[in-house]
Amino acid sequence: xxxxxxxxxxxxxxxxxxxxxxxxxxxxxxxxxxxxxxxxxxxxxxxxxxxxxxxxxxxxxxxxxxxxxxxxxxxxxxxxxxxxxxxxxxxxxxxxxxxxxxxxxxxxxxxxxxxxxxxxxxxxxxxxxxxxxxxxxxxxxxxxxxxxxxxxxxxxxxxxxxxxxxxxxxxxxxxxxxxxxxxxxxxxxxxxxxxxxxxxxxxxxxxxxxxxxxxxxxxxxxxxxxxxxxxxxxxxxxxxxxxxxxxxxxxxxxxxxxxxxxxxxxxxxxxxxxxxxxxxxxxxxxxxxxxxxxxxxxxxxxxxxxxxxxxxxxxxxxxxxxxxxxxxxxxxxxxxxxxxxxxxxxxxxxxxxxxxxxxxxxxxxxxxxxxxxxxxxxxxxxxxxxxxxxxxxxxxxxxxxxxxxxxxxxxxxxxxxxxxxxxxxxxxxxxxxxxxxxxxx
Numbered sequence: 500x501x502x503x504x505x506x507x508x509x510x511x512x513x514x515x516x517x518x519x520x521x522x523x524x525x526x527x528x529x530x531x532x533x534x535x536x537x538x539x540x541x542x543x544x545x546x547x548x549x550x551x552x553x554x555x556x557x558x559x560x561x562x563x564x565x566x567x568x569x570x571x572x573x574x575x576x577x578x579x580x581x582x583x584x585x586x587x588x589x590x591x592x593x594x595x596x597x598x599x600x601x602x603x604x605x606x607x608x609x610x611x612x613x614x615x616x617x618x619x620x621x622x623x624x625x626x627x628x629x630x631x632x633x634x635x636x637x638x639x640x641x642x643x644x645x646x647x648x649x650x651x652x653x654x655x656x657x658x659x660x661x662x663x664x665x666x667x668x669x670x671x672x673x674x675x676x677x678x679x680x681x682x683x684x685x686x687x688x689x690x691x692x693x694x695x696x697x698x699x700x701x702x703x704x705x706x707x708x709x710x711x712x713x714x715x716x717x718x719x720x721x722x723x724x725x726x727x728x729x730x731x732x733x734x735x736x737x738x739x740x741x742x743x744x745x746x747x748x749x750x751x752x753x754x755x756x757x758x759x760x761x762x763x764x765x766x767x768x769x770x771x772x773x774x775x776x777x778x779x780x781x782x783x784x785x786x787x788x789x790x791x792x793x794x795x796x797x798x799x800x801x802x803x804x805x806x807x808x809x810x811x812x813x814x815x816x817x818x819x820x821x822x823x824x825x826x827x828x829x830x831x832x833x834x835x836x837x838x839x840x841x842x843x844x845x846x847x848x849x850x851x852x853x854x855x856x857x858x859x860x861x862x863x864x865x866x867x868x869x870x871x872x873x874x875x876x877x878x879x880x881x882x883x884x885x886x887x888x889x890x891x892x893x894x895x896x897x898x899x900x901x902x903x904x905x906x907x908x909x910x911x912x913x914x915x916x917x918x919x920x921x922x923x924x925x926x927x928x929x930x931x932x933x934x935x936x937x938x939x940x
């Protein structure tokens with residue numbers, strides 16, 4: 500029975516990573532303005548991106564505006580765990596997959612009503628897909644081992660809701676966003692083991708289908724200190740889970756010397772269940788205008804958080820962003836920046852966990868054309884309006900350094916399955932393309 504104990508311990512360790520999402524904080528830009536200046540936008544956020552980065556920027560709205568960051572493409576190299584075996588007789592097989600993520604990052608509609616700027620936005624700040632399909636075969640003096648593991652895990656976050664911005668003075672704006680959060684996780688995991696001697700085989704299956712609905716608030720301010728200098732600050736409250744729909748399926752089939760045994764378990768949890776699922780974050784930034792240049796610097800701090808029921812133990816983490824833009828002429832602008840995207844995860848200890856700190860740079864271009872609107876339908880406007888069509892394209896590269904934990908399985912003496920976690924220092928690469936469009940009145 501010791502094989503079942505060893506296999507159970509292995510699958511139990513896998514279960515410890517089924518709930519936690521080991522992602523970094525700012526993987527995607529959620530507006531063209533942010534992509535153009537490397538994310539250092541707290542002090543100067545305008546338009547639809549303000550609803551996410553700093554709702555105080557909505558106080559500067561003049562008319563209707565539609566912002567769409569329709570697609571973000573991210574290609575990742577080297578940040579996935581592995582199933583390994585150090586036995587020289589081992590045969591390792593892996594079905595490789597292209598780690599390409601396509602993200603519908605953000606869509607916002609903004610307008611001005613009296614002296615208040617209003618926005619309705621949909622944001623997808625976090626999305627990840629993990630696919631791991633590996634097989635280990637070993638034949639040596641300890642026996643014959645065949646081990647196969649198949650994992651598919653997909654996680655997404657959606658944030659939807661209204662935002663408001665107000666300018667009590669010419670130099671000061673205040674704003675807030677109230678966003679409903681919708682988080683989904685689909686996790687499918689299969690493991691197979693056969694061992695000789697012993698004539699033992701085990702097949703294990705696990706499915707987790709999980710939906711959470713919650714709420715988070717964003718409160719911000721922007722202050723024009725002088726004609727050239729601006730500052731901004733944002734507080735993001737802890738994200739609260741208000742309800743969830745959780746379904747789990749566990750199945751196991753064992754065969755030992757011709758004797759067959761099986762077990763299947765279905766479980767679910769549907770209802771209101773409040774909990775904190777993400778910690779608070781604080782942002783502060785400054786921007787300085789010099790001729791046609793704008794320079795900006797941002798800092799963000801995520802506070803620590805521990806939630807045993809969600810397998811979350813997050814450390815405090817500070818990130819910085821430094822960017823600059825230049826308006827070349829009425830239709831063309833360029834920009835870029837450097838940034839850190841350090842992980843809030845603590846030192847990883849079990850299979851599937853990781854802690855990768857990314858350091859990168861962004862370069863982008865924006866082009867737009869302003870059209871004069873002299874009539875609407877049959878009505879001639881007394882004061883002609885302008886209609887701006889603008890497109891932003893940015894490319895980011897980030898170098899990730901840190902630790903990831905793989906798993907080593909092997910056949911041990913006496914027909915035992917042995918398992919151990921294998922932490923390794925790695926270097927990962929992440930390349931992203933950001934596309935954004937704006938129509939503004």
